[in-house]
Amino acid sequence: MQESEIWSAGRPTQPIAEAASLMERVLFEVKRVVVGQDVFLERMLIAILAQGHLLIEGVPGLAKTLTVNTLAKTIQGSFKRIQFTPDLLPADLVGTQIFNQKESEFSTVLGPVFTNLLLADEINRAPAKVQSALLEVMQERQVTIAGTSHKVPSPFLVMATQNPIETEGTYPLPEAQVDRFMMKVQIGYPSDSEEFVIVQRVIGDPIHVSPVASTEQLQALQAQSRQGYVDPALIEYAVRIVAATRDPKRSGLAELERFITFGASPRATIGLIEGARALGFLRGRAYVLPQDVVDLAFDVLRHRIVLSYEALAEGITADEIIRQILKAVPRPEKPLENHVQLP
Incomplete structure (x- = not known):
């Protein structure tokens, strides 16, 4: 096939x-x-x-x-x-x-x-x-x-x-x-x-x-797009990205804690994966790559991060926080190694 x-x-x-x-x-x-x-x-x-x-x-x-x-x-x-x-x-x-x-x-x-x-x-x-x-x-x-x-x-x-x-x-x-x-x-x-x-x-x-x-x-x-393959490693990647908005210290970003009042909800993780699958579909693929998740991270997360007064005072934006999180959270090395081709 x-x-x-x-x-x-x-x-x-x-x-x-x-x-x-x-x-x-x-x-x-x-x-x-x-x-x-x-x-x-x-x-x-x-x-x-x-x-x-x-x-x-x-x-x-x-x-x-x-x-x-x-x-x-x-x-x-x-x-x-x-x-x-x-x-x-x-x-x-x-x-x-x-x-x-x-x-x-x-x-x-x-x-x-x-x-x-x-x-x-x-x-x-x-x-x-x-x-x-x-x-x-x-x-x-x-x-x-x-x-x-x-x-x-x-x-x-x-x-x-x-x-x-x-x-x-x-x-x-x-x-x-x-x-x-x-x-x-x-x-x-x-x-x-x-x-x-x-x-x-x-x-x-x-x-x-x-x-x-x-x-x-x-x-x-829409139905066909939802059949695209998502490797579990990519779901874990999305979970780590969203979790970093709630507890930056776990991702080695303790300096961001004072800028975040509330992080993103589980809807953000769902949106990342659903959106990445649709983006891969638009790009002519039946599977998702880490780059699809990265490309949508700003759009999915920027309105879900509640900034602290300190962040607003220092001019720190949600996009800047997301950018640092994407640098700190490592991407999966082989996101398709478990992808089994149907005969």
Whole structure:
């Protein structure tokens, strides 16, 4: 058997290379509209394959809404955008029951969370009770209204944005909700050449996006991605990385203890492995390498490390702590030595 095939129930499914090619076509179609943001786009595809959620931090005007809307069109999925404001109510997100006077009974009206791609714009501008309304749907993929559960469509991805340069009128996200985001991606300004192309595309003829895949195909890719092989040594590697954020002294990083109030939860370890498996799938492999884990470590961990006041005072960032942890924790030497090829 070729290494590029995944087996399911004793029979090979479509080759990994063919599946990765489909995701590449989705990415190419999005990049016909969106200029740059390569890391952001790759993380979106990883989140879809691994069925996670994204927290995006970036200043206004960096095409966050355009990117998600374009991706929804390429996969023929539904897209909804919610502008979070201080007067937003939980019912505005998940839905509510309305009394029908003609029939003298209550009917359920589902909210905008019932979509494939949900953009929660400036999520930190709504109070905690509204932010918490997303907790159930992000974790359980369902909403409970008046004691009845309603499943959201599949695939389902929440992409929440927050503005790092404004703090007035904002509410910090509860730690329980932050932890439910698989990754936090930071978006920067485009380069001069990218900004030149952006202006050219805006003043030119509009670009029409063509559908590349269906939501059914995407669900099949999600299932296929989850069949990728993860060596136990890589799981141990991810556990050691996350454990170092809780007790740096065990990894020989006692000097970091004063900078960390709380480390990452077990969701970080799960997110590292799930994301790395999806990243290996995108790269055309049916197995995970240590580099896949390293490449996602910053995005998976940066929002889960609670910094101390001392770290904030000295300008120490979560990324700097993660960088030192990755240097201190040794990588597995032979992460695929237990990988048994099927005949």
